Amino acid sequence: MPSAPHLPIAMTTADIKRTQQHFSDAAGRALRAGFEWLELHFAHGFLAQNFLSRHSNNRTDQYGGSLENRARFLLETVAEVKTVWPESLPLTIRLGVFEFDEHAELSFSESIQVLKWLKEAGVDLVDVSLASSTPGEQVPWGPNFMVPYAERVRQETGLQVATSWHIKGAQDADTFIREGRLDLVFLARSLLANPHWAFHAARELKIDESEAVLPTPYAYWLKQWELT
Ligand SMILES: Cc1cc2nc3c(=O)[nH]c(=O)nc-3n(C[C@H](O)[C@H](O)[C@H](O)COP(=O)(O)O)c2cc1C
Incomplete structure (x- = not known):
């Protein structure tokens, strides 16, 4: 017997509320x-x-159609999480601000509006990332490629921004912060490749006491290591 075609099943409002409760339960934990x-x-x-x-x-x-409706899940989730997460601690989001397809600028301008709403809702920083919401995306992979998008988010929303994706060099990372293009640089694979990336970066940038970025036991040993 042929199997039935796969049809997406929409979340009910009760599913949505339960999921938002799970977000705040996780935040509490x-x-x-x-x-x-x-x-x-x-x-x-x-x-x-x-x-x-x-x-x-x-x-x-009410969760589909207009931008207000499509953003509702995000805003309600932030509000729910804020019932347990204290004002004194950073609350940040990771958002794919740009769909790299033929409507890219539209998705970006919508993201800017949503981020302004999220800023009003109490989000402290946005980790600017990829949307991955359509298989047709043509992501322009390359060194530091997300930095210009993050910079635009910073300028247009006034939110603090971080980004990652192919940021490898200490000089680049330092420049992005010093020039006010980013507030934070996030690294993943560089740290997998070299867990002491921050120490080597501090040395490369000629920061006094570069071992201060390490836990004391590592700092003691690495300080005495001949680094080329
Ligand atoms: C082993 C590994 C696991 C990852 N898991 C996640 C994840 O669970 N969620 C996520 O948002 N990004 C994940 N990422 C992506 C990283 O957060 C990061 O954005 C990405 O690797 C780009 O930064 P990079 O060029 O410094 O590696 C992962 C990356 C690596 C290498």
Whole structure:
């Protein structure tokens, strides 16, 4: 017997509320576990990004259609999380601000508006990232390629911004911060390749006491290591 075609099943309003409750439950657990920074993942084709994207959101209720409606899940989730996460600790989000397709500028201008709303809602910083909401995206991979988008977000929203993706060099990272293009640089693979990246960066940038960026036991040993 042929199998039935796969049809997407939309979340009910009860599903949405339950999921938002799960976000705040997780935030509460993170707080009790001692975390001092919470980042909500609203990027990379995850659920919140799918609510925001015109590509994936086909809803006809209050969570679909207009930008206000597509942003509702994100704003409500932030509000829910803020019921448990204290004002004194950073609350940040990761958002894919740009869909690299033929409507890229539209997705970017929509993201800017949503980020202004999220800033009003109490988000402290946006980790500017990829949307991954449509298979047609042509991502311009290359060194530092997300920095100009993050810089535009910073200028147009007044939010603090971070970004990652192919930022490898200490000089580049330092320049992006010093020139006020980014507030933070995030690294992933450079740190996998070299867990002491920050120490080597501090040395390269000729920062006094570069070992101060390390935990004391590592600092003691690495300080005495002949570095080329
Ligand atoms: C092993 C590994 C696991 C990752 N897992 C996640 C993840 O769970 N969620 C996420 O948003 N990004 C994830 N990323 C992407 C990183 O957050 C980062 O944005 C990306 O690697 C680009 O930064 P980079 O060029 O410094 O590696 C992962 C990357 C690596 C290398």
